[in-house]
Amino acid sequence: MSQFKRTGEARSSDVIGTAVDFVLFGALGDLSQRKLYPALYQLDREGLLDDDTRLLGVARYELDDDGFRGKVEAALKQHVKSAELDRAAVKRFLARFTYCRLDFSTPEGYQAIRDWRQAGSVRPMVVYLAVGANLYGDICRHLEASGSLDERSRVVVEKPIGHDLVSSGEVNDAIGAVFPESRIYRIDHYLGKETVQNLIALRFANPLFGTQWNQNHISHVEITVAEKVGIEGRWGYFDQAGQLRDMVQNHLLQLVCLIAMDPPANLDADAIRDEKVKVLKALKPFTDDMLGRDVVRGQYIAGTADGASVPGYLEEEGANTESHTETFVAMKTGVANWRWAGVPFYLRTGKRLPEKLSQIIIHFRQQPHYIFDPDQRALAANKLVIRLQPEEGIALEVLTKDSGLDKGMRLRRGPLHLDFNSAFPKSRIPDAYERLLLEVMKGQQYLFVRRDEVEHAWRWCDSLIDAWQDRDEAPRRYPAGSWGPVASIAMITQDGRSWYEDY
Numbered sequence: 001m002s003q004f005k006r007t008g009e010a011r012s013s014d015v016i017g018t019a020v021d022f023v024l025f026g027a028l029g030d031l032s033q034r035k036l037y038p039a040l041y042q043l044d045r046e047g048l049l050d051d052d053t054r055l056l057g058v059a060r061y062e063l064d065d066d067g068f069r070g071k072v073e074a075a076l077k078q079h080v081k082s083a084e085l086d087r088a089a090v091k092r093f094l095a096r097f098t099y100c101r102l103d104f105s106t107p108e109g110y111q112a113i114r115d116w117r118q119a120g121s122v123r124p125m126v127v128y129l130a131v132g133a134n135l136y137g138d139i140c141r142h143l144e145a146s147g148s149l150d151e152r153s154r155v156v157v158e159k160p161i162g163h164d165l166v167s168s169g170e171v172n173d174a175i176g177a178v179f180p181e182s183r184i185y186r187i188d189h190y191l192g193k194e195t196v197q198n199l200i201a202l203r204f205a206n207p208l209f210g211t212q213w214n215q216n217h218i219s220h221v222e223i224t225v226a227e228k229v230g231i232e233g234r235w236g237y238f239d240q241a242g243q244l245r246d247m248v249q250n251h252l253l254q255l256v257c258l259i260a261m262d263p264p265a266n267l268d269a270d271a272i273r274d275e276k277v278k279v280l281k282a283l284k285p286f287t288d289d290m291l292g293r294d295v296v297r298g299q300y301i302a303g304t305a306d307g308a309s310v311p312g313y314l315e316e317e318g319a320n321t322e323s324h325t326e327t328f329v330a331m332k333t334g335v336a337n338w339r340w341a342g343v344p345f346y347l348r349t350g351k352r353l354p355e356k357l358s359q360i361i362i363h364f365r366q367q368p369h370y371i372f373d374p375d376q377r378a379l380a381a382n383k384l385v386i387r388l389q390p391e392e393g394i395a396l397e398v399l400t401k402d403s404g405l406d407k408g409m410r411l412r413r414g415p416l417h418l419d420f421n422s423a424f425p426k427s428r429i430p431d432a433y434e435r436l437l438l439e440v441m442k443g444q445q446y447l448f449v450r451r452d453e454v455e456h457a458w459r460w461c462d463s464l465i466d467a468w469q470d471r472d473e474a475p476r477r478y479p480a481g482s483w484g485p486v487a488s489i490a491m492i493t494q495d496g497r498s499w500y501e502d503y
């Protein structure tokens with residue numbers, strides 16, 4: 001598995017064999033501009049794009065190569081820190097691009113991709129679909145019919161894969177009719193985040209945690225993925241989805257899998273994915289009595305973000321004022337197996353919360369017999385805090401004696417802290433897309449989601465969505481800038497616990 005990468009420290013083994021012909025559908029869309037060009041540029045700047053790698057941007061606007069390169073350059077200026085925009089690196093990066101104008105939904109014009117490929121390339125082709133899932137089937141079919149693909153071509157697809165189990169099956173069937181599973185790369189960008197990958201190292205390289213990672217030693221697990229942003233002009237998409245589909249079905253469940261899975265036999269993609277699927281299959285199904293007690297849906301109303309007033313969800317541009325779509329969800333769930341029996345997993349995620357914060361807290365059990373100050377009893381347990389963003393790092397909360405002659409045996413809680421930025425000061429923590437793009441170019445699938453993972457995740461979410469639909473209850477309101485509906489706090493306090501607040 002790849003380790004931390006530092007600027008300027010590219011090793012030749014990172015690039016050997018990674019030369020590809022990279023075709024980007026949706027080359028003028030939001031994802032390409034905000035995420036994919038910056039990520040590809042950073043790889044190039046760090047010497048991780050093979051000299052022979054070529055890039056083809058495909059979109060439906062009339063542009064020539066230079067006009068298109070101008071758009072890519074503008075995207076870099078907007079989305080890459082100016083200190084990281086090196087003139088020579090930008091020039092080299094832009095020179096890799098060719099542009100192709102195409103309406104993706106019709107077969108006409110796809111020969112241009114075949115011709116571009118056939119200009120002497122021996123490299124595998126990576127087709128990145130930065131477009132809505134409704135186009136995945138058409139594009140795959142037209143690529144195949146035009147003779148643009150060969151037995152090494154790979155396809156990268158974005159989330160969401162469908163809207164539920166049935167529609168995800170249709171999308172996967174359409175892609176699978178052209179590409180075998182071994183050449184389909186389903187992105188969940190959380191799997192590209194440095195700390196998320198570090199979960200695998202933390203759990204399976206440290207005997208200390210390996211022996212403690214079960215219901216004998218862990219009392220509960222808490223996962224918070226809080227977003228400060230609202231729906232950012234994406235009302236049309238978001239209102240059809242809601243926070244459960246947008247964030248839980250993919251990102252949060254992937255985090256649950258990495259926390260809860262059994263050790264894989266090795267680091268092969270399928271060894272890891274087999275273990276993740278077992279977790280998804282063991283997720284506790286929702287029953288009617290759990291709905292009112294263990295699940296909270298919320299929707300933000302007007303409030304503040306960074307001290308400024310912001311509108312509520314129903315006042316956002318394009319909003320339908322009747323919408324019951326949730327922008328927040330909190331739930332208590334669990335993994336019904338030997339390792340996790342009786343260990344609640346508390347999940348919460350929402351938009352327009354006070355800050356951007358993603359963290360996992362592993363709460364260890366208390367000692368069986370307590371001998372210190374009775375008033376400090378609640379303190380006396382270890383917590384492992386795994387911070388994904390904003391500052392990536394891992395802290396283990398331990399108890400020590402409070403120093404000072406007057407303190408007796410009073411306990412003090414303090415972190416053993418590994419902050420990646422200060423521990424590896426020369427490192428630039430790469431964006432998730434950099435890692436993921438590099439792995440696609442290497443042909444490694446361990447950071448990508450297999451079809452059965454997607455489908456088991458949908459199956460579990462569908463049962464909750466169906467129950468919500470039957471009830472048709474309005475979500476609970478919460479002001480923008482708060483930590484969600486009060487009921488989400490009550491949900492965890494009913495178990496004598498609270499959300500971790502040492503932000």
Ligand SMILES: NC(=O)C1=CN([C@@H]2O[C@H](COP(=O)(O)OP(=O)(O)OC[C@H]3O[C@@H](n4cnc5c(N)ncnc54)[C@H](OP(=O)(O)O)[C@@H]3O)[C@@H](O)[C@H]2O)C=CC1
Pocket residue numbers: 025026027028029030031032034059060102103104105129130131132133135158159160
């Ligand atoms: N943006 C993001 O941050 C994220 C996006 N995603 C996923 O990535 C994918 C792309 O999203 P995003 O970039 O936001 O979407 P955009 O709508 O911004 O980009 C899609 C692009 O595809 C083009 N397009 C659509 N239909 C055709 C067609 N028939 N022929 C040619 N071009 C066409 C659009 O052109 P036109 O503008 O002319 O319609 C647009 O430029 C989606 O699946 C999304 O769910 C996932 C996570 C985050």
Ligand SMILES: O=C1O[C@H](COP(=O)(O)O)[C@@H](O)[C@H](O)[C@H]1O
Pocket residue numbers: 189227246247358
């Ligand atoms: O996939 C998505 O993720 C983002 C949050 O990603 P992050 O890396 O900024 O945590 C979310 O805002 C968006 O709605 C969702 O589609």
